[in-house]
Amino acid sequence: MDLSRLTSSSRRLHLLVNPFAAAAAHSRRPISTDTSPITVETSAPFTAHNCDEPSRSVETTPQELVSFFRDMALMRRMEIAADSLYKGKMIRGFCHLYDGQEAVAVGMEAGITKKDCIITAYRDHCTFLGRGGTLLEVFAELMGRQGGCSKGKGGSMHFYKKESGFYGGHGIVGAQVPLGCGLAFAQKYLKDETVTFALYGDGAANQGQLFEALNISCLWQLPAILVCENNHYGMGTAEWRAAKSPAYYKRGDYAPGLKVDGMDALAVKQACKFAKEYALKNGPIILEMDTYRYHGHSMSDPGSTYRTRDEITGVRQVRDPIERIRKLLLGLDLASEKELKDMEKEVRKEVDEAISQAKESQLPDPSELFTNVYSKGYGVEAYGPDRKEVRSVLP
Amino acid sequence: MAATFQGLGAAAALSLSGSFDPNRLHLPCRRSLSVTRLSFVVRLEERIVSGSNLPPRRAQQLVSKAVATKADAASASTASKPGHELLLFEALREGLEEEMDRDPQVCVMGEDVGHYGGSYKVTKGLADKFGDLRVLDTPIAENAFTGMGIGAAMTGLRPVVEGMNMGFLLLAFNQISNNCGMLHYTSGGQFKIPIVIRGPGGVGRQLGAEHSQRLESYFQSIPGIQMVACSTPYNAKGLMKAAIRSENPVILFEHVLLYNLKERIPDEEYVLNLEEAEMVRPGEHITILTYSRMRYHVMQAAKTLVNKGYDPEVIDIRSLKPFDLYTIGNSVKKTHRVLIVEECMRTGGIGASLTAAITENFHDYLDAPIMCLSSQDVPTPYAGTLENWTVVQPAQIVTAVEQLCQ
Numbered sequence: 001m002d003l004s005r006l007t008s009s010s011r012r013l014h015l016l017v018n019p020f021a022a023a024a025a026h027s028r029r030p031i032s033t034d035t036s037p038i039t040v041e042t043s044a045p046f047t048a049h050n051c052d053e054p055s056r057s058v059e060t061t062p063q064e065l066v067s068f069f070r071d072m073a074l075m076r077r078m079e080i081a082a083d084s085l086y087k088g089k090m091i092r093g094f095c096h097l098y099d100g101q102e103a104v105a106v107g108m109e110a111g112i113t114k115k116d117c118i119i120t121a122y123r124d125h126c127t128f129l130g131r132g133g134t135l136l137e138v139f140a141e142l143m144g145r146q147g148g149c150s151k152g153k154g155g156s157m158h159f160y161k162k163e164s165g166f167y168g169g170h171g172i173v174g175a176q177v178p179l180g181c182g183l184a185f186a187q188k189y190l191k192d193e194t195v196t197f198a199l200y201g202d203g204a205a206n207q208g209q210l211f212e213a214l215n216i217s218c219l220w221q222l223p224a225i226l227v228c229e230n231n232h233y234g235m236g237t238a239e240w241r242a243a244k245s246p247a248y249y250k251r252g253d254y255a256p257g258l259k260v261d262g263m264d265a266l267a268v269k270q271a272c273k274f275a276k277e278y279a280l281k282n283g284p285i286i287l288e289m290d291t292y293r294y295h296g297h298s299m300s301d302p303g304s305t306y307r308t309r310d311e312i313t314g315v316r317q318v319r320d321p322i323e324r325i326r327k328l329l330l331g332l333d334l335a336s337e338k339e340l341k342d343m344e345k346e347v348r349k350e351v352d353e354a355i356s357q358a359k360e361s362q363l364p365d366p367s368e369l370f371t372n373v374y375s376k377g378y379g380v381e382a383y384g385p386d387r388k389e390v391r392s393v394l395p
Numbered sequence: 396m397a398a399t400f401q402g403l404g405a406a407a408a409l410s411l412s413g414s415f416d417p418n419r420l421h422l423p424c425r426r427s428l429s430v431t432r433l434s435f436v437v438r439l440e441e442r443i444v445s446g447s448n449l450p451p452r453r454a455q456q457l458v459s460k461a462v463a464t465k466a467d468a469a470s471a472s473t474a475s476k477p478g479h480e481l482l483l484f485e486a487l488r489e490g491l492e493e494e495m496d497r498d499p500q501v502c503v504m505g506e507d508v509g510h511y512g513g514s515y516k517v518t519k520g521l522a523d524k525f526g527d528l529r530v531l532d533t534p535i536a537e538n539a540f541t542g543m544g545i546g547a548a549m550t551g552l553r554p555v556v557e558g559m560n561m562g563f564l565l566l567a568f569n570q571i572s573n574n575c576g577m578l579h580y581t582s583g584g585q586f587k588i589p590i591v592i593r594g595p596g597g598v599g600r601q602l603g604a605e606h607s608q609r610l611e612s613y614f615q616s617i618p619g620i621q622m623v624a625c626s627t628p629y630n631a632k633g634l635m636k637a638a639i640r641s642e643n644p645v646i647l648f649e650h651v652l653l654y655n656l657k658e659r660i661p662d663e664e665y666v667l668n669l670e671e672a673e674m675v676r677p678g679e680h681i682t683i684l685t686y687s688r689m690r691y692h693v694m695q696a697a698k699t700l701v702n703k704g705y706d707p708e709v710i711d712i713r714s715l716k717p718f719d720l721y722t723i724g725n726s727v728k729k730t731h732r733v734l735i736v737e738e739c740m741r742t743g744g745i746g747a748s749l750t751a752a753i754t755e756n757f758h759d760y761l762d763a764p765i766m767c768l769s770s771q772d773v774p775t776p777y778a779g780t781l782e783n784w785t786v787v788q789p790a791q792i793v794t795a796v797e798q799l800c801q
Contacts (some may be wrong), residue, residue, distance in 0.1 A: 148581035178543050189552060
C-alpha cells in the first residue's frame with residue numbers, strides 16, 4: 001500500500017499517519033488500528049424540528065471506520081445466511097431481515113455505551129449483534145437450539161442480552177415503546193445518567209401507545225429517545241398510504257425531532273450522540289432514520305409486490321451503507337480494495353463456522369418446556385396436590 | 396349444570412318473597428368483622444419475621460403459613476386485644492407503605508394515586524411521604540403506563556401499577572399478556588418482572604356494566620403471572636407485601652365493596668404465602684370454595700346452614716393462579732362434596748377452571764358432581780334488583796348445599 005499518494009479529497013479532511021509504522025506495514029496494516037481523529041462530513045444534512053440540529057462534521061477514527069465496515073459486512077452476511085437457512089427450512093416461523101438497515105445498528109452503537117439501553121421490535125438480529133451478541137447465539141436461537149441467546153425458546157423475534165442493555169426483541173408492533181419509556185424511567189429513578197433508545201418502524205409509528213408513552217415521558221422528563229427506523233414500508237403498505245403525516249420526526253409535536261439519513265453510519269452516530277446529550281438534559285427526542293430494507297418484510301414476503309425491483313436496486317446502488325463506508329475507506333486511503341475483500345471473506349468464513357457450530361448445538365431438553373415460566377421455576381418444580389415439589393412430566 | 400342452576404334460581408325465586416331480605420344480602424360494609432366470625436377455629440401456624448434481617452427478595456423464606464391469629468370467639472371488648480384495627484384500604488396502604496420503606500426500588504404508578512391520594516384512598520399520604528418520583532400520577536393511558544411499569548421492572552425496579560378499576564386494565568391486556576407474562580420465558584430467564592398490578596374489580600353498587608367487570612377469568616390463562624384475590628384486611632396487607640416481594644408478576648384483585656371492612660390485624664410485620672388458600676371455617680359435610688366478596692355471602696349462608704344442621708367447610712382460595720390444590724384436595728378428601736361460589740361469569744371463569752382441576756385430580760374422592768355457582772353471563776345491569784340477581788346470593792348457596800348434601 002503506497003502511502004505517498006495521499007490526496008485530500010474534501011476541504012474539511014485531515015489525516016494523521018505515522019510514516020514509520022506505515023513503512024513497516026507489509027504484514028499488518030497500521031491504519032486499521034489507528035485511533036487518530038478524522039472528521040468526515042455526513043452525506044445529507046439533518047432536518048430538525050423544535051431543536052437545533054447537530055453539526056454535519058462527525059469525529060471518527062480510521063479504526064472506527066474499519067470497524068464499521070467489518071461490523072456491517074458481518075451483519076449483512078449474517079442476514080443473507082439466515083435467508084438461505086430459512087429457505088432450507090432450518091429456521092421456521094417468522095424471520096425479519098435487516099439487510100440494508102445495518103448503518104442504524106452500527107452507528108447507534110458507536111454513539112453510545114453498553115450501559116445505555118436499546119429496545120427494538122422484531123427486526124432485531126443485527127441490533128443484537130451490535131450489542132455484543134455472538135453469531136453462535138444468533139444462529140442457535142434462530143434454529144431453536146439450546147445455545148441460543150434465549151435458550152431456543154424465544155426465536156427470531158425474542159433476542160435479549162441483559163448484560164449489554166439489549167432489551168429485545170418484541171413481536172407485537174409498538175408494544176416495545178412503552179417498555180422503552182419504562183426503561184428510561186428506571187434510569188431516571190436510579191440516577192444512572194444513561195438513556196434508552198426505543199426503536200420502532202414507520203408502521204408502528206401510527207400506534208396510539210407510542211403517543212401515550214411519549215406524553216408520559218415528556219411530562220416526567222425521562223431520558224427516552226424514540227427512534228423511528230423509517231424504511232418506508234409497513235409490511236406491504238407504503239408510508240404515504242398508512243400515515244397522514246409521514247414526517248415522523250415531527251409527529252412528536254411538543255417533543256423535538258431530528259431526521260437523519262439512516263444509510264450513513266456516521267450520520268447515525270452523530271445523531272445518537274446528540275440525542276443522548278439532549279435527552280439527559282431536556283427529556284425525550286424523536287429520531288427518524290431514513291433507511292431501507294432490501295428484503296421483504298419477512299421471509300414470507302417477496303418484497304416486490306408493493307415496490308419495484310428497480311427501486312430496490314436503485315437504493316442499493318446509490319445509498320448502500322456498506323458501499324458508502326467502502327468508498328470512504330478507499331477514498332481516505334485507509335484500506336485497499338484487496339484488504340476489504342479479504343475482510344469480507346473472513347466475515348463469510350466466520351458466519352459459516354458459526355452456522356455449523358450452531359447446527360451442532362442441541363435442541364432444548366423437554367423439561368425446558370416448564371423452566372422459566374415463573375422465576376422460581378413453577379412447572380418443573382411445582383406445588384402439586386401433595387404439597388411436595390413435584391416434577392411435571394409430559395404425557 | 397346449567398339446568399341445575401336454573402332450578403336453583405327458580406327455587407330461590409320462590410323463597411324470595413318469604414324470607415328474602417334484600418338489605419341483609421348486601422355486604423356489611425361498616426360492621427366489624429368480629430361479629431361474623433363466631434364459629435371460627437383457625438390454624439395458628441404463623442412465623443413472624445422482623446424487618447431488619449430479611450434477605451432481599453427471597454419470598455419463600457418470608458412466607459408465613461395460613462391464617463390469621465385470632466383470639467377465639469367474638470369478644471366484644473377490643474381494648475385488651477393485641478394489634479390495631481383498621482379498614483381494608485388502610486391495610487393495603489400499610490402494606491404498601493411498609494414495603495416502600497423497606498425497599499427503595501418500590502414505586503407506585505397509576506391514575507390519581509399521588510396528589511389525589513388514590514380513588515379508593517389506598518395510596519393516600521404516600522406521595523407526600525415518598526415524593527413524586529416514587530408515587531407517580533400518570534395520565535389516562537393504561538396501555539402505556541402498564542408497559543412502562545413492565546419496562547421498569549425489567550431493569551429491577553419493583554413498580555406497583557394501580558388500575559383505577561380492573562376493567563380499565565383491559566386496555567393494557569397486550570402488555571400484561573405478552574410482555575409481563577411471557578418475557579421471563581422468551582428471554583430464557585434473563586429478565587424477571589417483579590411487578591404488581593392491582594386494582595378493584597367485581598360487581599359494586601349499581602356501577603354499571605363496564606365498571607363491574609371481573610377480570611380474573613380473562614387473565615387466568617396468561618402463563619407466567621400469578622393472581623391473588625384478597626378478602627380481609629389481614630390477608631390484604633399480607634398479600635400486598637408478598638406480591639411486592641415476589642419475583643414474579645402478580646395481579647392482586649381487590650373488590651370495590653370490600654374496601655371498608657374493618658378488622659384487627661397484628662402489629663408485627665407479617666407476610667402471607669401467595670399460593671396458599673385460607674381455611675375460613677373447618678367442617679365435615681361439604682367443601683365450599685370461594686374468594687373475594689363471595690366469601691362473605693358464603694359465611695352468611697353458613698350461618699343459616701349451621702342452624703339447619705349442616706357443617707360446611709369454607710375455604711377462601713385466595714390464590715387464583717396457581718390453585719392451592721393441596722389445601723383443596725385435603726378438604727375434598729375429607730368431605731367428598733364440593734361447591735364453588737364465585738363472582739366470575741359462568742363461562743370460562745375461575746370456577747370453571749377450578750372445577751376442571753378438582754375433577755382431574757380428585758375425581759375418586761367425590762360423592763357428588765361439583766357444583767359451581769357463578770354470576771350470570773350478562774353485562775351487569777344498573778337496576779339494583781337485577782344487579783342482585785347477577786351475583787350469587789346466600790339463599791342460593793343454602794339451596795345448593797342442601798341439594799348437594801342429599
